[in-house]
Amino acid sequence: MSREFAVDMRERHEQAIAEATADREFPLWIDGEARAAESGDTFATRDPAVDVEITTVPRGDAADVDAAVSAARTAFESEWGALDHTDRADRLLAWTDRLREHTDELARLESLDTGKPEAFAAAEIEEGIDYIEYYGHLLHGDTDERIPVGADTHAYNRKEPYGVAGLIVPWNYPVLLTSWKLGPALAAGNTVVLKPAESTPLTSTRLAQLADGILPDGTLNVVHGFGDEAGAALTNHPGVDKLSFTGEDATGELVMSAAAKNITPVTLELGGKSPFVVFPDADLAAAAETAAEGIFYNVGQSCDAFSRTLVHEDVHDAFLDRFVEAAASWTVGDPLEDGTMVGSLASEQQYEKVREYVDIGLASGAELVHGGEGIDGDGWFHEPTIFDGVDNDSRLAQEEVFGPVASVIEFADYEEAIALANDVDYGLASGVATEDVSLAHRAAADIDAGTVWVNDYARFAPGLAFGGFKRSGVGRECGAETLDEYRQNKSVVLNLD
Template identity: 40%
Template sequence: MTTETALFTVIRADATPAPSLPAFGQFIGGKFVPSTSTSTVDIVNPATEEVLTQVPAGTAEDVDAAVAAAVAAKDAWAATTPRDRAAVLLKIADIIEANRELFETLEAANTGKPPAVAEDDISSAIDTFRFSAGAARAYSTLGADDYAENHTSVIHREPVGVVGVITPWNYPLLMAAWKIAPVLGAGNTLVLKPSEQTPLTTLKLAELIAGEVPAGVLNIVTGPGRVVGNRLSEHPDVDLVAITGSVGSGQKVAAAAAGSVKRVHLELGGKAPVVVFADADLEAAAKGVRSAGFWNGGQECGAACRVLVHESVADKFTELLVREISEITVGTPGAADAEIGSMISKAHYERVLAALDDIRKDGLTIAVGGRAIEGRGYFIEPTVVTNVPAQAPITSNEIFGPVVSVETFSTDEEAVTRANETIYGLAASVWTKDSARSLTVPRKLDFGTVWVNSHLVIATEMPWGGFKGSGYGRDLSSYALDDFSRTKHVMYNRG
């Protein structure tokens, strides 16, 4: 069933600053150049449905030119010292910091994010560049020594060469930073394809840092994944391809990369379980789901979107959760009090609404929300689905919107088994006051990150990445620089 009375309306800002749009063209060899195609892609503000600008719908030839520029620049960049590369990354961080308001306004306009989310994205991007600058100077490897008699071994950490990067639409600048910073820090050059829906902050970054990064070290080609992304993945001169995206996109990238036997770094989807035990602080858990389940409108691969709560406290927890979600404010960019904004596009908005229709057809209870919000923009009410049976489609399908489901369990063993019954393995959380349980349950959960009594708290120093269908490879932390490096063993005969 659905609620009869409309709880949610969109808070619309009286006026929002006009975004500073980036230069038009493909960023290749340190400057913006015309695309080989005259076709363009409309870039839409999803909160207003207004077309902001157009960007080139790039071609395979554009990718080839960008890769050639990266190849030409790679030896000189690889020969720089870690200190010199770190200085470039710190300068990039300073440039973003100095233009924070510009980036926040542009990101919000391109994605429909409310101010708090846009601000957090830009702050996190700055921190990513600053951390990677330090990590680039602090590799840890085996010490040089004699591991065979009369032979001294030395381990060299080398860049892999040219890295192809494909970033998603949900965190455009931040996901670009998660890749650019460690890729450059490790001494590689790169070609980046942003989402064709949200390329503006990545292009603006290239525009502002062009004078700080040597020509050809960073290249950006806009356009559809089936053209630009596929060519980048299969290109024989690309040594590694890294993507943040859906499982389907990751599978296509890995398949295309297999032809040239290049390395692949995959950060894919998620369906994060939130396991709430009977002894948990239920109010804290409900507030945690409010924040982590609906951050960025639920368009988040680590979102707290699937709650498993012990049957003895399910009614109380559900009451608390519904109350929390009923208080969420929905608004446009510039609406200071808004917690969540719009869906990213009309197509995604329709996908989420179709998923809600399927939930109704399955006979599940929509305790709050569940509908589109009338008016301009692609807004959907924050939604809680209750009384979800085991193995219902909603427990395994990634909706990627403002929708959280609630199901129950009886024993610790059942909770772990049910939580692991998903193709995804990115993130999960455990809510309990029992110290023994807080130590044992996370070890049994098949997810790359497990929080205890919190959810979606990210530290740049700690790795982010998943298991199973969520991919492999690690973003953030020094492990990211490891992923974009290769080891070479040199052994000297002293005999």
């Protein structure tokens, strides 16, 4: 990155920050109003593309979580809890209409806060709004179930909300993953206390502010803060009836442990080390493009990223040439500029983690065939990187890098491909490249992962459930059944005799 380009980018981002924050604050949002933290403390959120402060937000802690849970409980037991399915649906749909009017604003904030290309941020926000809308529409056909016990008995199942849902979301897709949780939690009739990641808190605040006058006060509350302060207070709170967390598996263990103390039901969407299996009959050019998208989209900061590319030995060399060519087309640049495909990593911490794993790959004996370098400048940019000849038992292949680093691993036959694909602690997502439909179905059945994409990557849609096997989590998001993640069943039996 040239000095001139870096200077221009910094000036462009400083101007964008000034415009995005003009006459705009990002406070805690509790009981339908803006609040400072009880402690009065704040912390800064920074633009990782230029390492410049965007603004400061309140540093919430246990006292603020208490206030938010109390407000959520009051709303659940009063106005929001009193609404029927249709009324809740209408409120959610009115909210999505308002959010769509602010897509450009939200996309700019998301890009500044995360470092991702603004065009990608806009697409993700549109998709997130679609999920909230989906759950609003889903309510119109939602009914209780009658059970045919006998002629003298009327029996049915009631599906009731838990009450107050605590939602904790990560920094890599702030609006999209928040929407995955907010849609079903609110549609099911719960009220919410949302804890966004401390490094990307801005769009969560705007989502809540844009619900003002549509959702009753206290229905959606937002508490900024750090994991060991606000996050721990939320997961340990006895007034929280349901927890949903997305993040790394080690933190998921802590959330699950905290939930167990209060016997709080929990949904966890955790890490991944997803395989992309390229069989010898695959369209290699298309497979290479898919592999590149699977690891370089969002700078590899995706829990479902295709971080392990498993390639049949007969097509390894031909595929690798195409993979390197595809990687070169993923242009690194200013997230606010059209045409940029690879923005900055989300933080200095994430940049240093990627650099560490590049060194691990080099030390392991794997061959660096593309990229491998950080990019000079004020922000946290890194080249798309490909290692070949990676040992599936190595740290590079087993541990989640969460960066633009691909590991290419050869296999000799179908059985070895499946064994390698499944030989990790995770099972969130996977991919298969083949022209043989029977082989695709066979591999989809044999791979231990919650999602299998065939000749594709990251094809999501409202109604298509997403979640993991093994250490990748518990429960499912995005599907119709996700409503039941936020509801509990009650059996009612009436003796008519």
